[in-house]
Structure formats: C-alpha cells, structure tokens
Amino acid sequence: MTMTPTPHRLSRNTRYLTWLISDTSKGLASALFGFAVPLLALIITNDPAQAGVIAGAGMVARLLLTLVGGILADRHRRIVLMLVGSILGIVMAGAFTLLALGGSLTFATLLVIDVLLAARSGLFDVAGESALKEIVPDDAMGRAQAANQGRDAALQLAGGPLGGLLLGVGGWLVGVVMTACHLVAAVTAGLLGRQTRRAGIADTGAEEDADLDAPTTRPNAWREFREGFGWLLSRPDLGGVMLIMTIINLGFNAAITTVVYALQQAGHSELLIGTVSAAIGAVMLIGAVVAPFLVPRIPAGVLMIGGLTVVALCAVVLSFVSAPWAVAVVLGASVLLLPALNAGMMGYFMVATPSRLLGRANSAIGVLAMGAMPLAPLIAGFGLAWAGRQGTILICAALCVLAAALAIGNRALRSLPVESRWAAHAAQYEAD
Numbered sequence: 001m002t003m004t005p006t007p008h009r010l011s012r013n014t015r016y017l018t019w020l021i022s023d024t025s026k027g028l029a030s031a032l033f034g035f036a037v038p039l040l041a042l043i044i045t046n047d048p049a050q051a052g053v054i055a056g057a058g059m060v061a062r063l064l065l066t067l068v069g070g071i072l073a074d075r076h077r078r079i080v081l082m083l084v085g086s087i088l089g090i091v092m093a094g095a096f097t098l099l100a101l102g103g104s105l106t107f108a109t110l111l112v113i114d115v116l117l118a119a120r121s122g123l124f125d126v127a128g129e130s131a132l133k134e135i136v137p138d139d140a141m142g143r144a145q146a147a148n149q150g151r152d153a154a155l156q157l158a159g160g161p162l163g164g165l166l167l168g169v170g171g172w173l174v175g176v177v178m179t180a181c182h183l184v185a186a187v188t189a190g191l192l193g194r195q196t197r198r199a200g201i202a203d204t205g206a207e208e209d210a211d212l213d214a215p216t217t218r219p220n221a222w223r224e225f226r227e228g229f230g231w232l233l234s235r236p237d238l239g240g241v242m243l244i245m246t247i248i249n250l251g252f253n254a255a256i257t258t259v260v261y262a263l264q265q266a267g268h269s270e271l272l273i274g275t276v277s278a279a280i281g282a283v284m285l286i287g288a289v290v291a292p293f294l295v296p297r298i299p300a301g302v303l304m305i306g307g308l309t310v311v312a313l314c315a316v317v318l319s320f321v322s323a324p325w326a327v328a329v330v331l332g333a334s335v336l337l338l339p340a341l342n343a344g345m346m347g348y349f350m351v352a353t354p355s356r357l358l359g360r361a362n363s364a365i366g367v368l369a370m371g372a373m374p375l376a377p378l379i380a381g382f383g384l385a386w387a388g389r390q391g392t393i394l395i396c397a398a399l400c401v402l403a404a405a406l407a408i409g410n411r412a413l414r415s416l417p418v419e420s421r422w423a424a425h426a427a428q429y430e431a432d
Contacts, residue, residue, distance in 0.1 A: 010136070010140060010143060010144060010147060013135070013136065014195060015135045015192060015195050015196065016132075016135050016136055016144065018188050018191055018192045018195060019128075019131065019132065019135055019188075019192055020147070020148075020151065021184070021188045022082060022086070022128070022184075022185045022188035022189045022192060023128050023148075023151075023185075024151050024155070025181045025182070025184040025185040025188065026085075026086060026089065026125075026128070026181065026182065026185040027151070027152065027155050028155055028158070028159065028181045029089060029093065029177075029178040029181035029182050029185070030117075030121065031155045031158075031159035031163070032159055032162065032163050032166070032174055032177060032178055032181075033093075033096075033114075033117060033174070033178055034159075035159055035163035035164075035167075035274065035277065036163050036166070036167050036171065036174045037054060037055065037058075037110060037114050038051050038054070038055055038257070038260065038261070038377070039167060039260075039264060039270055039273070040105060040110060040167070040171055041054045041055075041107070041110055042261070042264050042265075044105060044106065044107065044110070045107050048261045048265065048380070048381040048382075048384050048385060049381040049382055049385055050107055050381075051261065051377070051381055052257075052261075052377040052378045052379075052380055052381025052382065053111070053377075053378070053381070054107070054110050054111050054114050054377075055114070055257070055376075055377035056374040056375070056376075056377045056378045057111055057114065057115050057374075058114040058115055058117070058118035059118065059373050059374035059376075059377070060374045061115045061116075061118040061119045061122065062118040062119065062121050062122040063122065063366075063367055063373070063374065064122065065118075065119045065121075065122030065123045066122040066123075066125075066126060066363045066366050066367055067122075067225060067363050067364075067367060068122070068123060068221075069122050069123045069124060069125065069126040069127065069359070069363055070126050070225075070228055070359045070360040070361070070362055070363025070364065071221055071224050071225060071228075071359065071360060071363075072123065072124075072126075072127065072359070073126045073127040073130045073358070073359025073360075073362070073363075074130075074224065074228075074356060074357065074358070074359035074360050075224075076127075077193075078127040078128070078130055078131040078134075078359070079127075079131055079189060079192050079193045079196060080193065081124050081127035081128075082124065082127055082128045082131065082185075082189040082192070083186055083189040083190055083193065084124065085120060085121075085123065085124025085125065085127070085128075086124075086182050086183075086185040086186035086189055087182075087186050088120050088124070089117070089120060089178075089181075089182030089185065089186075090179055090182045090183055090186060092113065092116055092117050092120060093117075093175055093178035093179040093181075093182055094175070094179050095113065096113050096117075096171075096174075096175040096178070097172050097175030097176055097178075097179060098175075099113065099175075100170065100171035100172035100174075100175055101172045105171060126359055126362050126363050126366070127359065129362050130358040130359045130362050132144065132350065133350055133353075133355050133358055134355065138350075138351050138422075138423060141347045141350050141351055142292075142295045142296065142343060142344070142347035142419040142422070143292055143295075144347075145295075145342070145343040145344075145346045145347040145350070146288065146291040146292040146295060146339065146340075146343040146347075147288075147292075148343075148346075149284075149287075149288040149291055149338075149339035149340075149342055149343050150285060150288030150289065150291070150339065151288075152284070152288075152339075153281050153282075153284035153285035153287070153288045153339060154281070154285055155281070158278070158281070159274075159277065159281070161271065161274045161275055161277075161278045162177075162274070163270075163274055163277075164269070164270040164271040164272075164273060164274025164275070165271060165274070167270045168269075168270055168271060224360060225360065227357070227360065228357055228359075228360025228361050228363065228364045229360075229364045231357055231360075231361060232361050232364045232365060232368070235352070235429055236412040236429065237348075237352065237412055237415075237416065237425070237426065237429055238349060238352065238365070240410055240412040240413065241304070241345075241407075241410065241412070241413050242365065242368035243368075243406065244308070244403050244406045244407050244410065244413070245368070245403075246368060246372050247372070247399050247400075247402055247403040247406070248308055248311065248399070248400055248403035248404075249372065249373055249376075250372040250373060250375060250376055250379075250399055251315065251396045251397065251398070251399025251400040251402075251403065252311055252315065252334070252396070252400055253373060253376040254375070254376035254377075254379040254380055254383075254392075254395075254396045254399075255315050255318060255393050255396035255397065255400070256331065257376050257377050257379075257380035258379070258380040258383060258384060258389065258392045258393055258396065259276075259318070259327055259331070259393070260273060260277075260380075261380050261381065261384055262322070262384060262389045263276070263324065263327075265384070266322075268324060272324060275324075275328075276324055276327060276328045276331070279328035279329075279331070279332055280328065280331045280332055280335055282332070283332035283333070283335055283336055284335045284336075284338060284339055286336070287335065287336045287337060287338060287339040287340060288339040290339075290340065291339040291340040291343045292343075294340040295340060295343050295344050295347065295418070295419050296418060296419045296420065297418060298340075298418065299416055299417050299418050300344030300345060300347075300348055300416035300417065300418070300419075300422075301413050301414045301415055301416035301417075302414075303337065303340050303341050303344050304341050304344065304345060304407060304413060304416070305404075305407050305408055305413070305414065306337055306341075307337035307338055307340070307341035308341075308400075308403055308404040308407045309404045309407075309408075310333070310334060310336070310337055311334050311335075311338075311400055311404070312397070312400040312401045312403070312404040314330050314331070314333050314334035315334065315393070315396055315397035315400040315401075316394075316397045316400075316401070317330050318330045318331065318334075318393055318397070319389075319390050319393035319394045319397055320390070322389065344416070344419075345416075347419065347422065348416060348422045348425075348426070349361075349365065351422045351423055351426060352422070352426035352429075379392065379395065379396070380392065383395065
C-alpha cells in the first residue's frame with residue numbers, strides 16, 4: 001500500500017515564519033518610504049518633474065546594485081547578508097529622521113537619501129528572496145509565494161493610510177517607524193541565522209551543486225553576472241516573458257504614479273491618497289486569499305494572460321475617471337488577479353532555478369522585468385506637465401495593451417502548467 005506524503009505545512013515551519021517576519025518588517029519600511037518620498041518631494045518642490053527625478057534616480061540605483069546583490073547572494077551566506085542589509089537600513093532611516101527633524105529635507109537631500117536606501121535594497125534584498133529556497137521545500141513553494149503575495153497586499157493596505165497619517169504629523173515620524181521596522185528585521189534575521197545553525201542547514205544553496213557545476217577558477221564578477229543572465233535567457237520557459245513584464249511594469253506603474261501625482265496636484269490630502277492606495281491593497285489582499293486555490297488548479301500561463309488582459313483594460317478605463325472613489329474602484333479591479341499571477345510565476349521560477357544560481361537569476365529577472373521602471377515616474381512627472389492627466393494615462397494604457405497582446409502570442413508563456421507539474425515541466429528544459 002502506497003502512502004500519500006503529508007503536504008508541508010508552512011505554519012509549522014519556524015524558520016519560514018521567522019524569515020517572513022524579517023522580510024515583512026523590511027517591506028513595511030520600504031512601503032512607507034516609497035509612499036512618503038514622492039509626496040514629500042511634491043510638498044517641498046511643488047514640481048511633479050522634480051519628484052519624478054528623485055523617484056527615477058532611486059529606481060536606477062536599485063536596479064544597478066541589484067546586479068551586484070545577485071552575485072553577493074550566490075557567493076556569501078544569504079542570511080548574514082539579510083542582517084547586514086537591515087543594520088544599514090537602521091542607519092539610513094535614522095539619518096532621514098534627523099534630517100526631517102532638523103528641517104533639512106530639500107530636493108538634494110531627498111535625492112541622496114532615496115538613492116542610498118534604494119542602493120541598500122538592491123545590494124541586500126536579493127539575498128533575502130533567494131534564502132527562501134533553502135527554507136521552503138519545492139512542494140510548498142507555490143503556497144509560500146501566495147502567502148508572500150498576501151503579505152505584500154497587507155503592506156499595501158496598511159502602508160498607504162499609515163504613511164499618510166505619519167506624514168500628516170511630519171516626515172520625521174515616517175523615519176522613526178522605518179528605523180523601528182529595520183530594527184525588527186535585523187533582530188529576526190539574526191534569530192533566523194541561529195535557527196539555521198542549530199538545524200545544521202547550509203545558509204546558501206551554492207554548496208549542494210558544487211560538485212556538479214560550480215566554477216573551479218578564481219571568482220570573477222563579470223563571468224558570474226553573465227552566467228546568471230545567460231542561464232535565464234537560455235530558458236524559453238522563463239526568458240521569453242521578460243520583455244512582456246518590462247513593458248507591463250512600465251505602463252502600469254507609470255499610470256499609478258500619474259494618478260498619485262494628479263491627486264496631490266488637485267489638492268487632495270495625503271490621507272485621502274493613502275486611502276486610495278489602501279483600497280488597492282484591500283483588493284490585492286482578497287486576490288491573495290484566493291491565489292492558493294487558483295495556483296494549483298489553473299495553469300500559470302493562463303493566469304498570467306488573464307491578469308495582463310485585465311490590467312490593460314483597466315488602464316484604458318482609468319484615463320476617463322478622475323474622482324478618487326472611481327480611481328480606487330478601477331485600480332482595485334486591475335490588481336485582483338495579480339497575486340495569483342505573481343505567485344504562479346515566482347513559484348515556478350524558484351522551483352526551476354538551481355540554488356547555486358538563484359541569487360544571480362533573481363537579480364537578472366528583477367532587472368529584466370523592471371529595467372524600464374525608472375522611466376515610470378519620469379513619464380508621470382513630465383507627462384502631467386506636457387500632456388495632462390488623460391494624455392499621460394492613455395500612453396501608459398497603450399503600453400499595457402501591447403504587453404497583453406505579446407503575452408497572448410507567446411507560446412512558452414501559454415504552456416506554463418499548474419503547480420503540481422512545475423518540477424516536471426522545468427526538467428524538460430534541463431534535458432534540452
């Protein structure tokens with residue numbers, strides 16, 4: 001008689017729960033800063049274009065340093081890198097708090113602190129994402145990614161109103177809460193490292209493949225960088241969708257940024273703007289609750305095509321509505337399927353990628369999918385000044401429609417299966 005294996009229960013995985021607390025604390029700090037900086041820049045400069053420059057510069061810094069972060073995550077102990085990144089977060093958030101308390105927040109100081117915090121994220125966040133493969137087994141990765149999507153939605157839900165409330169008191173209070181979040185992240189990262197040592201489990205996946213493919217020559221950053229990108233782009237099941245993700249991320253994020261800037265310029269309060277953001281987060285939370293039921297039953301390719309099509313349609317509708325409640329409804333509808341889409345794509349990616357390459361592949365997929373993201377705030381800022389709200393959002397909608405059309409025509413994307421067949425589907429490309 002064959003016994004059916006008992007499914008791995010994430011709620012009993014102490015290391016995963018510790019990792020989740022650390023990653024969530026860091027995520028809340030990032031969400032608060034990401035919400036506060038554009039609004040602070042608008043308040044200080046009263047110029048959407050300058051606000052766009054600040055946000056765009058931070059995104060460029062994060063993208064460039066993510067490439068280095070991927071190499072670090074494959075060379076060094078990933079949990080130690082999580083700890084170092086959180087300690088640097090404490091220092092930088094504390095510096096932002098002091099600048100705000102001293103009334104020294106200007107275009108220049110906001111630009112510098114945004115670039116530094118973004119660089120910190122690029123260098124160290126890849127290590128935290130990659131560490132998950134050593135904490136959660138493959139047969140639970142889809143559920144873990146769905147849980148992460150729920151966490152992200154909860155941060156979106158809380159980050160907007162909390163950021164608006166804190167910013168209403170003063171930018172310094174945003175800095176205080178950010179500092180506390182990074183402190184929690186540091187403490188739990190240290191605890192995770194202790195749990196890992198007690199369990200006798202390697203902190204990085206590089207060792208498990210060392211006897212197969214690990215380079216025997218002296219470490220070379222350029223070679224390692226090319227290896228990560230080369231592996232990803234050689235995989236039809238993964239590399240082919242990167243152009244699509246680049247276009248949709250640019251179009252959708254530029255549309256959201258345009259909406260935020262337009263609401264602020266129309267005289268709406270930070271708290272109201274935060275509430276609109278919370279409404280989006282509430283819908284994403286609903287989508288995240290549903291995601292664990294969709295990912296095992298619906299092919300990942302179908303979820304992705306469906307989600308992209310909905311985003312494209314909603315982006316077009318968004319250009320014709322301007323009332324805050326209507327904006328919240330349309331944006332909410334656009335993100336309903338995103339948690340299932342992201343859980344399917346990232347779950348399959350984590351299963352398909354060898355652990356020794358995971359840091360570099362993670363950074364490569366991030367750069368390829370988000371390479372055009374620094375243009376989003378620039379499109380929003382300069383677009384509002386030159387083309388107005390509707391014209392700018394229509395440009396963003398055209399990009400979303402293009403991404404959906406490319407997804408429908410992509411055979412590799414359409415063939416991505418349900419969760420239970422991920423390992424077998426990925427193995428056939430390894431054989432090729």
